[in-house]
Amino acid sequence: MEFWKRKFSCSLCKSKIEELGVHPELHAINMYKQVVFTGTGSSLTGCSIPSLNEEILKDPILFRGFICLSCNKVICRQCIKIVGPDPACPECGRQAVPAFKPLLELMLHRPGKWALHLKHPNKDMPLIFDKARDAREKAIEATTNRLALTGIALNDRDPAMRERAVEKITDQGVLAEIAKKDKDSDVRMKAVEKTVDQAVLAEIARQDEKWLVREEATRKVSDQKLLIEIARTDKDFCVRLEAVKTIADQSALAEIAKTDEDRFVRTAAINRLRDQGVLADIARTEEDKSVRATAVSRVTDQKLLLEIARTDRESGVRVEAVKKIADRAVLEMIAKSDGDQQVRSEAARTSRIRALLSGIS
Numbered sequence: 001m002e003f004w005k006r007k008f009s010c011s012l013c014k015s016k017i018e019e020l021g022v023h024p025e026l027h028a029i030n031m032y033k034q035v036v037f038t039g040t041g042s043s044l045t046g047c048s049i050p051s052l053n054e055e056i057l058k059d060p061i062l063f064r065g066f067i068c069l070s071c072n073k074v075i076c077r078q079c080i081k082i083v084g085p086d087p088a089c090p091e092c093g094r095q096a097v098p099a100f101k102p103l104l105e106l107m108l109h110r111p112g113k114w115a116l117h118l119k120h121p122n123k124d125m126p127l128i129f130d131k132a133r134d135a136r137e138k139a140i141e142a143t144t145n146r147l148a149l150t151g152i153a154l155n156d157r158d159p160a161m162r163e164r165a166v167e168k169i170t171d172q173g174v175l176a177e178i179a180k181k182d183k184d185s186d187v188r189m190k191a192v193e194k195t196v197d198q199a200v201l202a203e204i205a206r207q208d209e210k211w212l213v214r215e216e217a218t219r220k221v222s223d224q225k226l227l228i229e230i231a232r233t234d235k236d237f238c239v240r241l242e243a244v245k246t247i248a249d250q251s252a253l254a255e256i257a258k259t260d261e262d263r264f265v266r267t268a269a270i271n272r273l274r275d276q277g278v279l280a281d282i283a284r285t286e287e288d289k290s291v292r293a294t295a296v297s298r299v300t301d302q303k304l305l306l307e308i309a310r311t312d313r314e315s316g317v318r319v320e321a322v323k324k325i326a327d328r329a330v331l332e333m334i335a336k337s338d339g340d341q342q343v344r345s346e347a348a349r350t351s352r353i354r355a356l357l358s359g360i361s
Helices: 103-109 133-142 146-155 159-167 172-181 185-194 198-207 211-220 224-233 237-244 250-259 263-270 276-285 289-297 302-311 315-324 328-337 341-360
Strands: 006-009 016-020 035-038 063-068 081-083 086-088 096-100 115-118 127-129
Touching: 133 159, 146 159, 146 172, 159 172, 159 185, 172 185, 172 198, 185 198, 185 211, 198 211, 198 224, 211 224, 211 237, 224 237, 224 250, 237 250, 237 263, 250 263, 250 276, 263 289, 276 289, 276 302, 289 315, 302 315, 302 328, 315 341, 328 341
Parallel strands: none
Antiparallel strands: 006 016, 035 115, 063 096, 081 086, 115 127
16 A cells, blocks of 8 residues: 555544655565654654653654555554554554555655655665755766766765766766775765776775775786785685785685685686696595585596596585596496495486587597
8 A cells, every 4th residue: 555645534533644754765664674764953863752752752754654465454643552662553453564655755844954864774885865865866967067076076965976977077187086995885885997007906805804805906906916916815705805806926825716615716826827737635535515516527537537437535625526428338347336326317418428429420
């Protein structure tokens, strides 16, 4: 049921409640509980009765009554039932949520007095509803004035507006300043996405406090020495992983594949290795079965593959070895003797493929 610019009466006392407003995005109770009201007084959190100060409760323009989202009853302030700290519907006993005059009309009626900040459960950034935000957003989209965009990107109080402005900025000097200094990580990341200066990217990849920003900068770094440094030293595995994706140095990759504490980083390094000696060593000694299986999948030495297919303790690793074995007699033997059904099935399947390929050739 949508309560939006409609006239209602209290379900109990029948008193009129005009223009009861609930924003369409605010229906869920768990979202209501994250509302923060900021006005002339102190900030307030939550929507239970104790959380609404006297100024809000007494403001007939703002606070209109309650809505039960279970039975869709509209209840005035006089009839609401208080159960513990929360308002409840007198009829069904379920929690009721406060209802307010529609936001757009409220902002026009009381410009500058009230701002409603809603923090969505699945987003880190508050959505700020005020009379100026929509206008600023449209202005940013329409303008081509570089000075105006730069001013917004550097100075606007709303991170979302700064990010919008950054999207339209091409000046590398301005982008570098924002990428280094903006307080909001999303804004910095947007600036990094548009930055091409390798020196700036290197500084951010090394120093930004947020791993997502360092990751984005690392994605754009081309200096192999810096990438190796990041892959060896960054504290977050996602950043190290991003660095490994573009490292070409085989000795560095071998070191990372053997020593990094994160299996995803080791796996990424293995997938870029060409040295069969290093791959063979990892296939024999790596403790993590998924990493070991990745190394085995890149080994070409048939003698080693046979050894692994016969002796490795993990069936998944033996399966990867079986896939690479060329000798049909060996495959048929494994298909009959291995203790794991998956390994036997893979050996039989691979043997049939080898037979088909042999007949074609």
